[in-house]
Amino acid sequence: MTRPLRLDPDRLLPVDSVTRSIARELYREVADLPIISPHGHTDPQWFADNAPFGNATELLLQPDHYLYRMLYSQGVKLETLGIGGHPSDPRTAWRILAENYQLFRGTPSRMWLDWVFADVFGIEERLDAGTADHYFDTITEALRQDAFRPRALFDRFGIEVLATTESPLDSLEHHRAIATSGWSGRVITAYRPDPVVDPEFEGFADHLATFAALTGEDCSSWQGYLAAHRQRRAFFAAHGATSTDHGHPSAATADLAPHEAESLFDRVKTGAATAAEAELFRAQMLTEMALMSLDDGLVMQIHPGSLRNHNAALFTSFGRDKGADIPTPTDYVRALQPMLGRVGNEAGLTVILFTLDESSYARELAPLAGHYPCLRLGPAWWFHDSPEGMRRFRQMTTETAGFYNTVGFNDDTRAFLSIPARHDVARRMDCGFLASLVAEHRIEDWEAAEIARALAYDLAKAAYRL
Amino acid sequence: MTRPLRLDPDRLLPVDSVTRSIARELYREVADLPIISPHGHTDPQWFADNAPFGNATELLLQPDHYLYRMLYSQGVKLETLGIGGHPSDPRTAWRILAENYQLFRGTPSRMWLDWVFADVFGIEERLDAGTADHYFDTITEALRQDAFRPRALFDRFGIEVLATTESPLDSLEHHRAIATSGWSGRVITAYRPDPVVDPEFEGFADHLATFAALTGEDCSSWQGYLAAHRQRRAFFAAHGATSTDHGHPSAATADLAPHEAESLFDRVKTGAATAAEAELFRAQMLTEMALMSLDDGLVMQIHPGSLRNHNAALFTSFGRDKGADIPTPTDYVRALQPMLGRVGNEAGLTVILFTLDESSYARELAPLAGHYPCLRLGPAWWFHDSPEGMRRFRQMTTETAGFYNTVGFNDDTRAFLSIPARHDVARRMDCGFLASLVAEHRIEDWEAAEIARALAYDLAKAAYRL
Amino acid sequence: MTRPLRLDPDRLLPVDSVTRSIARELYREVADLPIISPHGHTDPQWFADNAPFGNATELLLQPDHYLYRMLYSQGVKLETLGIGGHPSDPRTAWRILAENYQLFRGTPSRMWLDWVFADVFGIEERLDAGTADHYFDTITEALRQDAFRPRALFDRFGIEVLATTESPLDSLEHHRAIATSGWSGRVITAYRPDPVVDPEFEGFADHLATFAALTGEDCSSWQGYLAAHRQRRAFFAAHGATSTDHGHPSAATADLAPHEAESLFDRVKTGAATAAEAELFRAQMLTEMALMSLDDGLVMQIHPGSLRNHNAALFTSFGRDKGADIPTPTDYVRALQPMLGRVGNEAGLTVILFTLDESSYARELAPLAGHYPCLRLGPAWWFHDSPEGMRRFRQMTTETAGFYNTVGFNDDTRAFLSIPARHDVARRMDCGFLASLVAEHRIEDWEAAEIARALAYDLAKAAYRL
Numbered sequence A, B, C: 001m002t003r004p005l006r007l008d009p010d011r012l013l014p015v016d017s018v019t020r021s022i023a024r025e026l027y028r029e030v031a032d033l034p035i036i037s038p039h040g041h042t043d044p045q046w047f048a049d050n051a052p053f054g055n056a057t058e059l060l061l062q063p064d065h066y067l068y069r070m071l072y073s074q075g076v077k078l079e080t081l082g083i084g085g086h087p088s089d090p091r092t093a094w095r096i097l098a099e100n101y102q103l104f105r106g107t108p109s110r111m112w113l114d115w116v117f118a119d120v121f122g123i124e125e126r127l128d129a130g131t132a133d134h135y136f137d138t139i140t141e142a143l144r145q146d147a148f149r150p151r152a153l154f155d156r157f158g159i160e161v162l163a164t165t166e167s168p169l170d171s172l173e174h175h176r177a178i179a180t181s182g183w184s185g186r187v188i189t190a191y192r193p194d195p196v197v198d199p200e201f202e203g204f205a206d207h208l209a210t211f212a213a214l215t216g217e218d219c220s221s222w223q224g225y226l227a228a229h230r231q232r233r234a235f236f237a238a239h240g241a242t243s244t245d246h247g248h249p250s251a252a253t254a255d256l257a258p259h260e261a262e263s264l265f266d267r268v269k270t271g272a273a274t275a276a277e278a279e280l281f282r283a284q285m286l287t288e289m290a291l292m293s294l295d296d297g298l299v300m301q302i303h304p305g306s307l308r309n310h311n312a313a314l315f316t317s318f319g320r321d322k323g324a325d326i327p328t329p330t331d332y333v334r335a336l337q338p339m340l341g342r343v344g345n346e347a348g349l350t351v352i353l354f355t356l357d358e359s360s361y362a363r364e365l366a367p368l369a370g371h372y373p374c375l376r377l378g379p380a381w382w383f384h385d386s387p388e389g390m391r392r393f394r395q396m397t398t399e400t401a402g403f404y405n406t407v408g409f410n411d412d413t414r415a416f417l418s419i420p421a422r423h424d425v426a427r428r429m430d431c432g433f434l435a436s437l438v439a440e441h442r443i444e445d446w447e448a449a450e451i452a453r454a455l456a457y458d459l460a461k462a463a464y465r466l
Helices: A017-030 A044-049 A056-061 A065-073 A090-099 A108-120 A129-142 A150-156 A173-179 A204-215 A222-238 A258-268 A275-296 A312-318 A337-343 A359-369 A387-401 A416-439 A445-463 B017-030 B044-049 B056-061 B065-073 B090-099 B108-120 B129-142 B150-156 B173-179 B204-215 B222-238 B258-268 B275-296 B312-318 B337-343 B359-369 B387-401 B416-439 B445-463 C017-030 C044-049 C056-061 C065-073 C090-099 C108-120 C129-142 C150-156 C173-179 C204-215 C222-238 C258-268 C275-296 C312-318 C337-343 C359-369 C387-401 C416-439 C445-463
Strands: A035-037 A159-163 A243-246 A299-302 A351-353 A375-377 B035-037 B159-163 B243-246 B299-302 B351-353 B375-377 C035-037 C159-163 C243-246 C299-302 C351-353 C375-377
Touching (some): A017 A416, A044 A150, A056 A065, A056 A090, A056 A129, A065 A090, A090 A129, A108 A416, A150 A159, A150 A416, A204 A222, A243 A275, A258 A275, A359 A375, A359 A387, A387 A416, A387 C387, A416 A445, B017 B416, B017 B445, B044 B173, B065 B108, B108 B416, B222 B275, B243 B275, B351 B359, B359 B375, B387 B416, B416 B445, C017 C445, C035 C416, C044 C150, C044 C173, C056 C129, C065 C090, C090 C129, C108 C416, C204 C222, C222 C258, C222 C275, C258 C275, C275 C299, C275 C337, C351 C359, C359 C387, C387 C416, C416 C445
Parallel strands (some): A243 A299, A299 A351, B035 B159, B299 B351, C035 C159, C243 C299, C351 C375
């Protein structure tokens, strides 16, 4: 039995009829605003080459660890899905997704995918075992058309600017190719220095050597190493970057005396740092990066609290980023104090904080952001980039930090086709939250309209200096 | 002034009229499904002997620490209620409950009791000082009738299977008696080895001696001790057990080398372990139990995070389980890593995780269960087995773990008469949650109906292999 | 364009029409009950001297760190607002607030201020850049009238009792002046001994000397020091105090043997305690204070978990209490065990617990308060004294602790004019919460009415022994 796939125009809006009608009005005004995507993980080569995407599995399933982690949790073998380079038949993999699609009920993945199916590909039946082949064929065929090439979709999606994330060791050749291609799409980079900042990153010592070769700086000395960062940051800025991004296991910062930092670097640079030294070095580097941001104006993003590669056997067989990163409790109050003691009162600096630990929203992040001039709160992140997660974010941060210490939405995704769906979810949830404030007479309707626009567009553009 | 006692047919369903009518439809289809009670603490002797229960106080008040902890918190002396074997007049104790019944407003105890009063005993006035004697007499008199004996109530309640929990040292005579009695009720045991696994359990060294005597294994050796477990697990399985249960202070697991485990056991077996050794031994035993589960198929339940006997004076006077166990922050991510490193990728193993620390739902438990094939999430537990607690459980786990990594409802109770009320609360709250997803167009109505049935019946039966 | 300022009569009540009408009924019965303000930080000199307040900025902006912390977070310099004694023009400061008033959208400050503007001063347009001067003039002019002097406002606000908070070193001269003035207003003190209990308080050793001079006790000896406390507690009680208040960084308590306490005091009294000694001394003093409360009947309030003066540079330039105190994760279960082991089972003692760490509501505080006879839960505090914060408090504590282990509302403010607004918010939110329980048939309407009155008035009066 085939079930129709329809996206209800009121989806995600509050159920109460009074609140829903307020939310509808708010949403109508922001639904079609251009998309500002200041933080994400799409591949710039897509837009440089503008080659067609391959097939449904390659485009939608294999790059999306949200999908295969859920399948894996219910006993599906990753090999059968072709993850980690294991050979597999794309159609077979797609059928496995289809047969198990009920697992995603109630998850954001389901909403994003349904949007892609209905809105991007015009499919009118729900995905299940019976429609799996129809889906695979429809999508794979569409991808052969010019209208489904990366640049065409970018334009169709109404993206005003899209940031990718690159290592300092990246040549940025794709960004250069995009810039010189004559295409009007704005695809910029962001400086993500973890491979040369985190002594526990695989290949750290080798990365330092490459960093030196690339910059001509002496990366065996602390000053040379810092100079190499300054040089690459400038190079990234010249390729459009307006921000840096830091994905540390904790939010620890440090403010060591120069000679202490130097001698720490000397221990760390060999790749033989202890865990404590590695943590301290990452901590010191957050402060160093903040100081550089004061100079060059790059906005700093801190994404802490994920314990990477929790599943050692899976890591060995399939590698990084396979759905086995797990959040941990994250302290911000003591962790950030050294850095904030150094630069926290600088209104010219912007540091955007993210969390995977929602217990810190009301207890730590909102009080910090509602005080320090340099701090802003990033949106609900990763596992919390979902209707309930977004609602909790607003409920737990607004009363202490307000709306204007937040920075709008980040899609943070490598699933390019889902970007409009993700922004649409955020806009709907924010309009719903605002509508509830109006309905409870906590703000006026005209204020809600101003805030809705700020959350959907203005704040991201301003905070990321775009 | 007497107040009528009525159970509204719409109780606990969402207030919004659209959502309520969706919830009503969902609930109607699951309200009368048989009860699967895979985890609880009723006394198997009740069903073995089928003797009548005594009186209202003995049946409803004295075994229920939810009730007397609240009374105690407001200054009622436990002695006057006959707790801990202190002599007291049952009618007087009942009057104290009645006079203080307003204390339970807004608590689940109040809902469960009102259901028992109205539905099991047919009482039509609310409990208060004025109706205390009427209640006591009505209930006590009813209990003399055959229709109120344990087996009759079991049948009337529509219980398909009821699991109790026993120590490895238990003879399981009552389960044997039930099995050979000719009565059709399915009352099974579960293997709860804390008394022989936790070196800090009162009488641990003596328990090891009994364990040896019971199994004929040499429990002074590590291998003999493990063999004793294997033997008793098989014995429990032969008496219907499909699961084990582990109530440790933390979720710590370990994966020691065999000789390390052996030498740890040698230090622990004397009953003179340090706190750290005791913790490490419990941790290692979780991994050992998981390995045995891989062999014998018993489902493993981990119930961590309660600091037992917080009130030392009360413990001295009244003993264990008197309402003074208090939850503590509980780490799962690092704690479970050793065990998961050993068995986490085994799809043939089922480990069900519970928590008293709701901050771990979205941060740790849902991400873990949404990845590891062996993991499932147990329902909202103990203090959180309540309307708001259940709602938070679904709101904070569904978006990352989905519905199908959860296992339906556990009543976890020794209050036998409240079992149907507890399952009814869970079914109502789940239907309400699903209805809100339908009303917000996040799932379809037919999907909600499938999920409602799964949460009420199918998932518990499958997860516990019943 | 001028926007009208109107306070909707239904503000903060639930949106659903059925629930709202239940809430309205409940609210109507409690809206005008007298205000019991058992904990706060108004200045008793206001009521002793009854001098007119100065101007809008001096009255409403400069004492309110909620306001200027938000302005500061968005780059406003505190100097320009005249904070910390820095000279500034009051009208200019007011204009800065007005121009940035949108920052407060969605915050409780906005609700409290709008209430003050509309209800106390009768202003009919919203505050913004265009109405800034009108506001400043209207308010400043009103303050010159007798009807706006402190005592007149106190009477107009319907305050039955107002507690302030003083150090043991305070002479209580203002309270004496009020008592002998012939004015009927009841303004009482509370004993806040942090300056002589916390070895890390600035000037601790000097404070001990003053403490000795004031009491005639030998405060260089442990017994003399304790005797000084007893004497000052009696002095405070004679000036109306019914409570003590303790604002420690953590909830740690200790129960040292007398000679250990004595030798700890000997190390601490010099002002040279280590951080660990200081923490242990504060911990021991909570138990000592509890023992004294057993004797003299003063209710004990514990306000833990704020990391004071997080921003060192700001502290140096502007001093304490400038919006840079940040909450931290707070343990109660192990922390309180020593004190509870000593006095926890005393039904004659009342210890009221507060938290800035909402993750402890359901996990720790409700289970503790639902067991120990001496414990009660204070209301949602500080950053959580807000609609969403209050809602979470009830949702996360009621099911385990009930309503009757809570103590009604505290405004905890130095912003005198906002006191009625704050109590009004609490009454509205509690009525809304109760209405939702009624609408879901979890309690009856007549029970909700009883509880609403208890939360608005009775419980505070009883718990604080007023």
